[in-house]
Amino acid sequence: LGASVAFLISTFVISGFKLLHSLPARFPGRDRLIEISAAYHLYAHHWRATLVAFVASVVAHLATFTTFLFAAYALGAPVPLVNFFAVMPVERTISALPISFAGIGLREKVLQIMLNGLCGVPEAKAILIGSLSFLIILVCCLPGAIVYLFYKPSGAVARVPLREMEQEVVALEHEIGEAE
Numbered sequence: 552l553g554a555s556v557a558f559l560i561s562t563f564v565i566s567g568f569k570l571l572h573s574l575p576a577r578f579p580g581r582d583r584l585i586e587i588s589a590a591y592h593l594y595a596h597h598w599r600a601t602l603v604a605f606v607a608s609v610v611a612h613l614a615t616f617t618t619f620l621f622a623a624y625a626l627g628a629p630v631p632l633v634n635f636f637a638v639m640p641v642e643r644t645i646s647a648l649p650i651s652f653a654g655i656g657l658r659e660k661v662l663q664i665m666l667n668g669l670c671g672v673p674e675a676k677a678i679l680i681g682s683l684s685f686l687i688i689l690v691c692c693l694p695g696a697i698v699y700l701f702y703k704p705s706g707a708v709a710r711v712p713l714r715e716m717e718q719e720v721v722a723l724e725h726e727i728g729e730a731e
Contacts, residue, residue, distance in 0.1 A: 566591045619684040626679055628672045638665045
């Protein structure tokens with residue numbers, strides 16, 4: 552975590568002093584680094600929106616962690632809060648790896664190993680905690696999936712292609728950025 556924070560701060564400093572423009576034109580990845588630097592400047596310029604997005608992200612992660620915790624309590628697993636919140640970032644990171652579809656199997660195995668080893672939760676119950684939590688989150692996301700699948704902007708007759716939807720989002724982001 553410390554290395555990640557140090558890297559992030561150093562990239563902000565490097566982009567803030569525009570040191571990337573002094574790189575040789577043939578430097579591999581120079582253009583991509585300059586694009587990332589420009590993105591940092593946009594985030595810094597619109598710091599309120601960035602802060603709101605960060606807070607929303609923290610709330611979403613806490614909601615996910617709490618879903619898993621309540622599933623554990625519903626199944627009668629004696630999981631201490633601090634230990635559970637120590638397990639969840641590891642589980643979420645490993646489940647996000649593009650190894651399996653939606654982390655199915657990985658999540659259950661990580662919870663089986665970590666909850667059993669750290670908290671003494673029986674292996675079968677740990678697997679059930681992962682599966683039940685995934686099912687709860689999936690059911691809660693279904694309304695958003697339905698809206699996404701059948702979304703039509705005003706005036707549209709047929710289903711809108713993803714590329715057109717992305718262009719509309721970019722246009723709205725640009726309008727919001729200019730309003731601030």
